[in-house]
Amino acid sequence: MIRMLKPVALATTLVTLLSACSLVPTYQRPASPVPQQWSTGDASAVPAEAAPTLINWEAYFPDQRLQSLIRASLANNRDLRVAVLNIExxxxxxxIQRASLFPQVGVSLSGTRGTATxxxxxxxxxxxxxxxxxxxxxxxxGRVRALTDAAAATLLATEEARKTTQIxxxxxxASTWYALWADRWQLAxxxxxxxxxxxxxxLLQLKYDxxxxxxxxxxxxxxLVEAARVSRAQADRQYRQDLNALxxxxxxxxDPATLPPAPSLGDRPLDDVDAIPRLGGDSLWPALAELPVGLPSQVLLARPDITQAEQQLIAANANIGAAxxxxxxxxxxxxxxxxxxxxLSGLFDDGRRSWGVTGSLLAPIFDMGRTRAGVEVAQASRDIAVAQYEKALQSAFREVSDALVSRDTYGEQAQAQQAQADAxxxxxxxxxxxxxxxxxxxLDLLDAQRSLFAAQQxxxxxxxxxxxxNITLFKTLGGGWDQNTATTVPASAAGGASAAGSAS
Incomplete structure (x- = not known):
């Protein structure tokens, strides 16, 4: 049996010793088409290691009720489950593609019975x-190697898509949970x-009578009574819809225990001077962890959707080599x-040893430009992937810029609204x-009551x-990804993806 394996082993060894030359273009990350920093804040004030992409969601959302809901969503949400299955x-x-790099050896048994010619x-x-x-x-x-590298990059892109879904x-x-909190305040x-x-x-009816x-x-x-009844119905409807969304x-x-607590404003009449409710302050909302203000725009490269776009670009680059x-x-x-x-009975008793090796070569001569068109398609796909990567960076930069503006202006608006409600x-x-x-x-008293109600709303x-x-800023900066819950990608896949970018 050992002698029978020698021809196959010789052919396999010969294949292994053949060094494949790659036709994959050298990958270079496109230049970032966005400014180096946002207009808000001083980028030099915050070191790179303080990037919010490293902030765990449990540190950012300290409320235990909200944390339990987030854990339940990570375990049960169907969109996230689909993203994980897409990785698998x-x-x-x-x-399957990687197996093409190696010979496929099997066992065969065949028999023939017939008449001579x-x-x-x-x-x-x-x-x-x-x-x-x-x-x-x-x-x-390097055609098979290029296709394998493209498949590895696609795998890594799918993993990044899962991270984006989780964030x-x-x-x-978190946003829906805080909306429920606001709904409960509005309803109360x-x-x-x-x-x-x-x-x-x-009392008015008695005076009128x-x-x-x-x-x-x-x-x-x-x-005013009917207007308050309308507001109560609206608040109740919004609360129920947000609960369904959560x-x-x-x-x-x-679980009702994980919902925001129901506020209590008392039940004394509003014309009681000592019972007029004052909203605002720490009693209205739980605190969130602070995010650094001055951050260089390079933190965008850590966003999973940006990494996903780059891996898709690497895959498109490798496909050029295959074409x-x-x-x-x-x-x-x-x-x-x-x-x-x-x-059959004498196959292993008196049978003769046999072996054979067959080689075939197929070279394109005339195909009406099909092969050349395949290269052009691959190059165009790579150029599209470059444009999509640059657009992803630009969109991410705008999202963060808008979130920074919203955080600043909504903070000022909330302070002004608080002052108005106090007034x-x-x-x-x-x-x-x-x-x-x-x-x-x-009428003066009723007008003051109406104005206070509108200001508190x-x-x-x-x-x-x-x-x-603040939640949107946390999301746009790529926060919320926990490496402890990451889906492991094979080391061979990671190596293949990097090879796609370094082949010459």
């Missing part, structure tokens, strides 16, 4: 069995306002080694005092926008 599918495709036409039998080497392409011009999922869960505020206005309307109040003031009070993100029913190699001759080997006998609170307090003293009319929305702007 691409990994299997890479293994010459007189006296005796019946004969022939049985052969042993090892066989299927048609194996000697990769002289977006974390940001969506609307409920308290409705109760207070309904109580005031009873006794001829103390005119109909205009009564109808104004009724209008359940979809988490992939299961949301170029198709213009040169292709050499394939087929071999076998075993025994042959006149009967309206004081105005209502003074209006209530003037109304009790008989200086101000009922706007304050809640401004605070929510500020929180979501």
């Amino acid at each position: 599918q691409t990994r299997a495709q890479y293994q 010459s007189a006296p036409y005796p019946v004969y039998s022939s049985v052969s069995g042993g090892l066989s080497l299927s048609a194996f392409e000697i990769d002289l011009f 977006s999922l974390i940001a969506s869960v 505020l609307a409920e308290q306002t409705l109760q207070a206005r309904a109580s005031s309307l009873k 006794n001829g103390v109040l005119n109909e205009l003031e009564l109808r104004s009070g009724q209008s 359940a979809l993100l988490v992939g299961q029913q949301v 170029r190699a198709a213009m040169f001759p292709s050499i394939s080997l087929t071999g076998n080694a075993g025994r042959v006998s006149n009967s 309206e609170t004081d105005r209502l307090r003074l209006s209530a005092l003037r109304y009790r003293s008989g200086v101000a009319s009922q 706007s304050l809640i929305q401004a605070q929510l926008a500020r929180q979501q702007a």
Whole structure:
């Protein structure tokens, strides 16, 4: 048996010693088409190691209820599950392509029985069995290697797509969770306002029935009650819809214990000077971790979607080498080694050793420009990938710039809205005092109540926008990726992808 393996081993060794020359263009990362830093902040103030891409989502979102929801979404979200399965599918495709680099050896057994072609036409039998080497392409011009490198880069791009999906999922869960918090504040505020206005309307109706109040003031009070009822219905609808959205993100029913706490504003009438609620401050929202302001735009290169675009560019670059190699001759080997006998029973007893090696060469001569067109297609695909990579960088730069602007301006807006709400609170307090003293009319008091309610609603929305702007900045800077939950990529795939960029 050892002697039978010698021909196959010789052919395999010969193939291994043949050094393939690569026709893949030398890969160079395109120059960044964006400024070196954002207009907001001082890039020199923050060292590179402080980049927010290294901030774990658990450090950025310290609330335990939100953390439990994020963990549940990472375990159950269907979009993330599809992204992980896409990695497994691409990994299997890479293994299929990588197997083409090595000879495929199998066991074969064949038999023939028939009549001879010459007189006296005796019946004969022939049985052969042993090892066989299927048609194996000697990769002289690097076509198979280039295709393998392209598959490896595609695998790495799929892994980066999974990271992008995870970061977006974390940001969506956090944003929806804070939206639910705002919904609960709006609902509590609307409920308290409705109760207070309904109580005031009873008093107005009593005064009207006794001829103390005119109909205009009564109808104004009724209008405020119905407006509060509308606001309560709107807040309740928004809360339920956001709860459904959170359940979809988490992939299961949301545990009530993980929801934001329901605020309480009291149940005393708004014309009670000592009971006027003041919204704002730390009681409204939990704090988030601070992100550095001054960051060089090079941190964009750590974003998974940017890395994904670059890996796709590397794959397109490797495909050029495969298309170029198709213009040169292709050499394939087929071999076998075993025994042959006149009967199956005597195959391993008195059978004769046999072996054979067959080589074939196929070179394109005239194909109406098909091969050359294949190279042009590959080059055009590479140019498209370059443009897509540059566009991804530009889009990422704008996203971060917009997020920085939103964080700054929404912060200022929230402060101004807080000041307005405080001023309206004081105005209502003074209006209530003037109304009790008989200086101000009922309409003045109702107008102050209406203005305070609108200012508090706007304050809640401004605070929510500020929180979501911080979450968006965290997302656009590539934060939220946890290496402990990464899907492992084979070392051979990573090596193949890097080889695609260094071949000459």
